[in-house]
Amino acid sequence: MIEIKDLHKSYKMGSNSLHVLKGINFSVEEGELVAIMGSSGSGKSTLLNILGMLDELDEGSYTLDNVAIKNLNETKAAQYRNKFLGFVFQSFNLINYKSAVENVALPLYYQRVGRKERQEKALKYLEQVGLKEWATHLPSELSGGQKQRVAIARAMAAEPKVLLADEPTGALDSTTSYEVMDLIQKINDAGNTILVVTHEEDIAQMCKRIVHLKDGVIVEDKKVEQVRASQYV
Amino acid sequence: MRQLFDSDTWREIFQSIGKNRLRTFLTMLGVFIGIYIYIALSGAAKGLDNGFEKEFETVARNSMFIWAQTTSKPYAGFKTGRRIQLKLQDAEELRRQVPEIETLAPRNVSGVFGSSPGVITRGIKSGNYSVFGDFPEFTKIATKKIYDGGRFINDEDIKQERKVCVIGERTQKELFDVEENPIGGYLEIEDVSFQVVGVHKFSGGGPFDNDSDIFIPFTTYKKIYNTGDNVAWFTIAAYDDADVIKVEQDIKANLRRIHKVDPEDEKAIGSFNLGEQFKKIFGFSNGLTFLSLIVGIATILAGVIGIGNILLISVKERTKELGVRRALGATPTEVRNQILIEALFLTLLAGIIGIIMGALTLKGIDVFTQDVDLPYTNPTVPIPYVIGSLLLMVILGVLIGLIPAQRAVSIKPIDALREE
Numbered sequence: 105m106i107e108i109k110d111l112h113k114s115y116k117m118g119s120n121s122l123h124v125l126k127g128i129n130f131s132v133e134e135g136e137l138v139a140i141m142g143s144s145g146s147g148k149s150t151l152l153n154i155l156g157m158l159d160e161l162d163e164g165s166y167t168l169d170n171v172a173i174k175n176l177n178e179t180k181a182a183q184y185r186n187k188f189l190g191f192v193f194q195s196f197n198l199i200n201y202k203s204a205v206e207n208v209a210l211p212l213y214y215q216r217v218g219r220k221e222r223q224e225k226a227l228k229y230l231e232q233v234g235l236k237e238w239a240t241h242l243p244s245e246l247s248g249g250q251k252q253r254v255a256i257a258r259a260m261a262a263e264p265k266v267l268l269a270d271e272p273t274g275a276l277d278s279t280t281s282y283e284v285m286d287l288i289q290k291i292n293d294a295g296n297t298i299l300v301v302t303h304e305e306d307i308a309q310m311c312k313r314i315v316h317l318k319d320g321v322i323v324e325d326k327k328v329e330q331v332r333a334s335q336y337v
Numbered sequence: 338m339r340q341l342f343d344s345d346t347w348r349e350i351f352q353s354i355g356k357n358r359l360r361t362f363l364t365m366l367g368v369f370i371g372i373y374i375y376i377a378l379s380g381a382a383k384g385l386d387n388g389f390e391k392e393f394e395t396v397a398r399n400s401m402f403i404w405a406q407t408t409s410k411p412y413a414g415f416k417t418g419r420r421i422q423l424k425l426q427d428a429e430e431l432r433r434q435v436p437e438i439e440t441l442a443p444r445n446v447s448g449v450f451g452s453s454p455g456v457i458t459r460g461i462k463s464g465n466y467s468v469f470g471d472f473p474e475f476t477k478i479a480t481k482k483i484y485d486g487g488r489f490i491n492d493e494d495i496k497q498e499r500k501v502c503v504i505g506e507r508t509q510k511e512l513f514d515v516e517e518n519p520i521g522g523y524l525e526i527e528d529v530s531f532q533v534v535g536v537h538k539f540s541g542g543g544p545f546d547n548d549s550d551i552f553i554p555f556t557t558y559k560k561i562y563n564t565g566d567n568v569a570w571f572t573i574a575a576y577d578d579a580d581v582i583k584v585e586q587d588i589k590a591n592l593r594r595i596h597k598v599d600p601e602d603e604k605a606i607g608s609f610n611l612g613e614q615f616k617k618i619f620g621f622s623n624g625l626t627f628l629s630l631i632v633g634i635a636t637i638l639a640g641v642i643g644i645g646n647i648l649l650i651s652v653k654e655r656t657k658e659l660g661v662r663r664a665l666g667a668t669p670t671e672v673r674n675q676i677l678i679e680a681l682f683l684t685l686l687a688g689i690i691g692i693i694m695g696a697l698t699l700k701g702i703d704v705f706t707q708d709v710d711l712p713y714t715n716p717t718v719p720i721p722y723v724i725g726s727l728l729l730m731v732i733l734g735v736l737i738g739l740i741p742a743q744r745a746v747s748i749k750p751i752d753a754l755r756e757e
């Protein structure tokens with residue numbers, strides 16, 4: 105599903121250059137649930153943003169679902185993001201003047217799905233995250249956990265090949281975090297490929313594979329016995 | 338284009354402009370005021386224009402009056418202070434020498450300019466009225482509304498020196514009974530019996546006009562008052578495209594030559610140039626129209642720039658939201674168009690409200706000044722001007738919208754998302 109080879113990325117700041125990713129080799133099969141760990145500043149978000157085509161790599165190759173991701177213009181990148189990828193952010197990034205269901209429907213709007221179908225699909229995904237009753241509420245009327253579930257529903261609505269989550273539980277308390285992880289596990293159970301960046305060991309243990317980043321390289325990559333989040337909920 | 342006609346686009350736009358009403362309102366205020374001022378001012382200018390036009394509709398625009406006085410300089414053996422008398426033959430000469438003259442009507446009068454008024458009697462009724470000796474051409478310069486059934490003096494009247502007359506409304510009122518039809522009736526001017534052939538409606542405005550006058554054929558006048566070929570003054574209309582001031586000077590120069598007056602003698606020939614006065618008056622309302630155009634365009638421009646500015650701020654405020662949209666698959670074109678349509682929509686909406694309010698104000702002024710004696714009629718803004726100003730706003734709206742639109746997509750999605 106995902107294949108990266110010898111990936112390099114540095115940030116240029118004036119005359120200085122900060123080499124963040126220094127040769128990453130890494131692949132993900134369909135249906136995997138991967139945790140990316142590492143200390144702060146180790147380049148986890150940078151990696152995820154490149155995978156998400158929000159940022160460009162400097163060197164190396166990236167193949168997503170057998171499509172080489174290279175030299176994309178912004179329009180093409182937008183279309184690929186829309187078609188292949190779902191994003192979940194630490195700070196939810198819901199649009200504050202849109203109701204829950206309108207937020208979920210937004211990627212479908214950019215897919216040019218008709219209004220009625222959009223509404224139906226969005227409601228279906230809201231129901232899957234258990235928030236059907238909250239469909240018409242604005243984000244400001246939802247709790248953090250609820251917001252993140254809306255964000256997950258939004259990421260899933262476009263039926264992406266890969267779900268990318270950057271610290272999805274970073275802003276949540278542990279109970280709510282487990283609820284969100286429970287949801288992510290269920291989505292993964294349904295066959296979706298998911299990458300989760302996290303700081304927290306317990307969250308990482310709820311994935312099926314843990315990749316450790318340190319100083320811009322992968323220092324550890326191991327399969328783990330998945331801990332089910334449902335037991336804590 | 339697809340986006341422009343997509344109801345979803347509009348839903349998105351309404352949502353985003355509706356979420357911050359104050360900002361939307363302020364955005365629109367500038368353009369609204371601009372177009373409002375433009376419409377109200379240029380409509381008022383048009384109203385003034387119409388008003389003057391109506392006031393003077395009975396008189397040819399580029400007309401003038403020429404009369405003779407006494408010389409103020411000795412010349413060719415003549416002493417100063419010589420009285421000059423205009424002659425009928427002068428008219429022929431002037432027509433030949435000054436091709437810009439369209440119509441020339443020699444006139445005589447008794448009853449104004451110090452001469453004694455004509456005594457008119459009809460049975461036991463009598464009164465003093467101004468009696469004019471006129472050619473039919475006169476009505477080409479100062480139109481006289483003749484009531485139904487009547488007519489003005491014609492060429493046959495002149496040729497046959499007929500004893501016919503056209504009377505004013507007041508003359509009719511004073512000499513005829515209310516139910517009496519004056520046409521065909523007789524009255525006596527200086528003991529000579531005249532038949533009434535027309536009654537003219539009084540229309541104020543033209544100089545030397547009043548409603549107690551009587552017009553008789555020039556040739557008949559000459560006989561009754563024994564004036565020979567003397568002419569009191571010429572009423573002259575120049576062609577529309579002629580320069581009235583130059584025509585006036587030419588005429589006066591010719592008359593000075595004919596009557597052997599020093600070419601430098603400004604006093605000998607008197608004149609009143611109505612055309613010049615008209616020019617001043619219409620120059621004023623043209624100036625007002627021009628001013629309103631300038632003020633209007635400037636304020637619209639300022640308003641549109643204001644919209645651009647506020648949209649720029651709004652785009653900055655929304656950087657993160659736009660980043661999210663792009664992460665979710667919005668292409669740069671879609672983002673750009675959304676901002677552009679927003680700018681266009683706000684500009685047009687503000688403009689249309691401004692036009693409507695401006696039109697209502699004009700209507701209000703019109704109603705208000707209905708009973709007031711002001712040269713102000715039917716203040717309207719020509720449709721092409723309205724369409725023109727709308728077009729201007731569309732163009733400016735799009736152009737100014739391009740700046741925030743470009744800004745919205747110039748930032749990478751990842752940087753947009755990082756924005757706090």
Ligand SMILES: Nc1ncnc2c1ncn2[C@@H]1O[C@H](COP(=O)(O)OP(=O)(O)OP(=O)(O)O)[C@@H](O)[C@H]1O
Pocket residue numbers: 115116117122124142143144145146147148149150151
């Ligand atoms: N846009 C940028 N410009 C310059 N430097 C950057 C930029 N983004 C990240 N960095 C730097 O690159 C390094 C890696 O950042 P990154 O966000 O990938 O770390 P991270 O592993 O996600 O850390 P955290 O756990 O704190 O989120 C950091 O040193 C950071 O300061």
Ligand SMILES: [Mg+2]
Pocket residue numbers: 148149150270
């Ligand atoms: Mg990070």
